[in-house]
Amino acid sequence: MEYMKLGSTGLDVSRICVGCMSFGDPGRGTHSWTLDEEAARPLIRQAVEAGINFFDTANVYSDGSSEEIVGRALKDFARRDEIVLATKVCGITHQGPNGRGLSRKAIMTEIDNSLRRLGTDHVDLYQIHRWDPYTPIEETLEALHDVVKAGKARYLGASSMHAWQFSKALHTAERHGWTRFVSMQNHYNLLYREEEREMLPLCADQGIGVIPWSPLARGRLTRDWEATSARSGTDEFGKKLYHDEDRRIVETVARIAEARGLPRAQVALAWLSSRPGVTAPIVGVTKPHHWDDALASLDLRLTEDEVQQLEEPYRPHEVAGF
16 A cells, blocks of 8 residues: 655545445434445455555434444554544534534534544544634634644645635644644546635645545446446435536546556546646445445556547536535
8 A cells, every 4th residue: 555645744545535425324424325334344444454544424324323333343444543434524413503513512512423433532634524604713723722722633635615615624723732734635637626726726735635435436437327326316416516518527537447447436536646746536435346446446547548549538626616
């Protein structure tokens, strides 16, 4: 396994991050396609044994059961000091007032709830899941700084937002002497490259690690355009992300993969991992061979011609994912 520093920090993370939204009680939350604990544990163990040390979950995944499953599995399969454990805060955790967002109250409540579910006294990376337009960024950043100073988180990260918002957060934290974000978890893959315009250059300039979510475009890059999956039939959010004009890119991935004699996932992941500034794609798995493809993609070197073929069909998209 290859490891990289996360942005400008001294933290070593594997070049693949485990996306833990795939793990959770199917009866809790809105993701009926998730793997229950019995099915998830072998996949988590497989990742650890392959040398993957980076795991990303969230307080809202399957109503918190993702954190519970991941926490128990990592306790059994790994040494805590070798694991980089990440979770997120912002989404809806209960109905009624203060059930979502990035207020001081929400952050202080949710970090404790996440630590309890994960069975640990700290997370290595605590991320805001989205921008909260209803809470002053100063309130959010000071609360996150206090979480770090209390020893409940080692580093802070952010997820999909406009580049101007991320820039504002970075410079506000610097101005007040608060802990800055060290990573950006953004929507970036062959079907959605709008991040190349402003967010990726900003991250490069500020020394921010980039850990893209949905690197395989909700599986679109691994199958024929018309094909569906158990997830795609109920994924209302995913249906808003990609459009018919993306078909040409999917077909190009298929053509290159066939010529290489490789699964499509390896080609799509190899392209993303080789992009400037990308630290570790966040890969969700539901089958053992998904790990085989993710790991193999790290050794796959695409030619300049293949990269050009993959990128040429892309057309500008409306901003999607946040």
